[in-house]
Amino acid sequence: MSKVVEEVIDANNQYVADFGDKGNLPMPPGRQFAVLTCMDARLDPAKYAGLAEGDAHVIRNAGGRASDDAIRSLVISYKLLGTKEWFVIHHTDCGMETFNNDIMGDLLSGSLKTASVDETGWHDCCEGEGTTDGRFIEWLTISDQEQSVLADVKRIRNNSMVPDDIPIYGYIYDCKTGKLNEVPEATAAGRAVS
Numbered sequence: 001m002s003k004v005v006e007e008v009i010d011a012n013n014q015y016v017a018d019f020g021d022k023g024n025l026p027m028p029p030g031r032q033f034a035v036l037t038c039m040d041a042r043l044d045p046a047k048y049a050g051l052a053e054g055d056a057h058v059i060r061n062a063g064g065r066a067s068d069d070a071i072r073s074l075v076i077s078y079k080l081l082g083t084k085e086w087f088v089i090h091h092t093d094c095g096m097e098t099f100n101n102d103i104m105g106d107l108l109s110g111s112l113k114t115a116s117v118d119e120t121g122w123h124d125c126c127e128g129e130g131t132t133d134g135r136f137i138e139w140l141t142i143s144d145q146e147q148s149v150l151a152d153v154k155r156i157r158n159n160s161m162v163p164d165d166i167p168i169y170g171y172i173y174d175c176k177t178g179k180l181n182e183v184p185e186a187t188a189a190g191r192a193v194s
């Protein structure tokens, strides 16, 4: 067993020991909201937004972007599980600001090994076979955090499956302080109509 697997199983055993009555929680989120945020390891939505088990849906991907799959989850979140308010939360110092589609396509063409980054940008170690498949993917990278939050709130707001009465709030999490800073233009674009 790898060290990581061992640590995860040990931690889980402790969690099970302290699980209490959480086995009785209903499936629909008790506080009726959802958060779309980045997978960045420094972000812990349960802590930065005060969530306990059963409280809210947390949808995470690289960048916290409103991809088709994120929208799929949000639609399920309200249509089947009753959430009534949504947050889009990107963050400072996001890895998605460090590359673009061309760079990712080039890196994957070089090899499938983990690339490295320095002050001059990303570099591939160029061992082994690469693939051109990465050139066909929209990686949803970010060049401006406020603009990406605004774009994602708008994209969700304008989706035909999203009802007008769900407010969508836009925020940027500050990795230096842990603070959520609102992007007022995004929250305004996401306001509920009815």
Ligand SMILES: [Zn+2]
Pocket (backbone or CB within 6 Å): 038, 039, 040, 062, 063, 064, 091, 093, 094, 095, 096
């Ligand atoms: Zn990120």
